[in-house]
Amino acid sequence: xxxxxxxxxxxxxxxxxxxxxxxxxxxxxxxxxxxxxxxxxxxxxxxxxxxxxxxxxxxxxxxxxxxxxxxxxxxxxxxxxxxxxxxxxxxxxxxxxxxxxxxxxxxxxxxxxxxxxxxxxxxxxxxxxxxxxxxxxxxxxxxxx
Numbered sequence: 001x002x003x004x005x006x007x008x009x010x011x012x013x014x015x016x017x018x019x020x021x022x023x024x025x026x027x028x029x030x031x032x033x034x035x036x037x038x039x040x041x042x043x044x045x046x047x048x049x050x051x052x053x054x055x056x057x058x059x060x061x062x063x064x065x066x067x068x069x070x071x072x073x074x075x076x077x078x079x080x081x082x083x084x085x086x087x088x089x090x091x092x093x094x095x096x097x098x099x100x101x102x103x104x105x106x107x108x109x110x111x112x113x114x115x116x117x118x119x120x121x122x123x124x125x126x127x128x129x130x131x132x133x134x135x136x137x138x139x140x141x142x143x144x145x
Contacts, residue, residue: 012052018045022052027059028137033068033100042075046083053090060137061095064130070104080115088121095124096133 012029013020017037021030029052037045052058071079100106113124127133 013045013048015041015045017041020045020049020052022056022058024056026137027057028062029053029058029060030062030064032064035067036069037071039072039075042071043078043083046079050083050086050090053087053092057091059091059093061092062098062130062133062137063095064098064133065100065105065109066098066130068100068105069102071108073108076108076112080112084112084116084119088116088119092122094137095122096127096137097124098127098130098133 008023008025010022010024011019012022017034018041019030019032019034021032022028023030029049031045031049033045049061053061097109100109125133125136127136
């Protein structure tokens, strides 16, 4: 029997630029970005995470951007115009974002959320640490159980 603190997880993608994990019991996907992701890697990672949401009962998204660097402007535009509208059509309830240490990534992510402001179908909160982000998501997970 597995201790309660150890949640079974499925590693969906494990690449140098992104580790994507699905934790079914917590209805959670966690994306841990690392360094620079080329356009195909960035878009592919977001698409893969979206499929996990659509095919499972995922309600919570944790984006760990601490080690992620700049997002190309074309990828930012693609996400705003193509990817976000599809994400808004899912049952996602909360997205926790652990901010990047990279100024250019911070600027890009802020621009994206400004562009989709008013269209959000879920709560978004920003955090400096992974522990704070997990705590915020965990409070909602307990309430919705």
